[in-house]
Amino acid sequence: MPKNMILKCPFCDKMTINVIYYPPVLQTSVSRAAGRTATKYYKTKEKYEVTSDCPNCKKKAREIQKVLDGEKRDSKKEKKILERLVSQGLFKSEIKIDLENTD
Numbered sequence: 001m002p003k004n005m006i007l008k009c010p011f012c013d014k015m016t017i018n019v020i021y022y023p024p025v026l027q028t029s030v031s032r033a034a035g036r037t038a039t040k041y042y043k044t045k046e047k048y049e050v051t052s053d054c055p056n057c058k059k060k061a062r063e064i065q066k067v068l069d070g071e072k073r074d075s076k077k078e079k080k081i082l083e084r085l086v087s088q089g090l091f092k093s094e095i096k097i098d099l100e101n102t103d
């Protein structure tokens, strides 16, 4: 069940941010093959939804949400940084070398 919580604002470090916390949920998926039934279990990711701006430093909920999402999903953040480096032409040579090596 989603739960209302108060989190620390990542910008000013005060306990001011209202969020809705969605805990990980166990979900089942049933597949049938060759007359047998197999049940698989999946766990959804927990998630925070920021529902208020910060009354202390006036950051918008959307901006706080971005920071929280970044912290929860590091791989995505890293990919974004990588994409930015590639778009700036900083990583081109390494990528070229990688492609040559796999051939």
Ligand SMILES: [Zn+2]
Pocket: 009, 010, 011, 012, 013, 014, 016, 054, 055, 056, 057, 058, 059
């Ligand atoms: Zn703040």
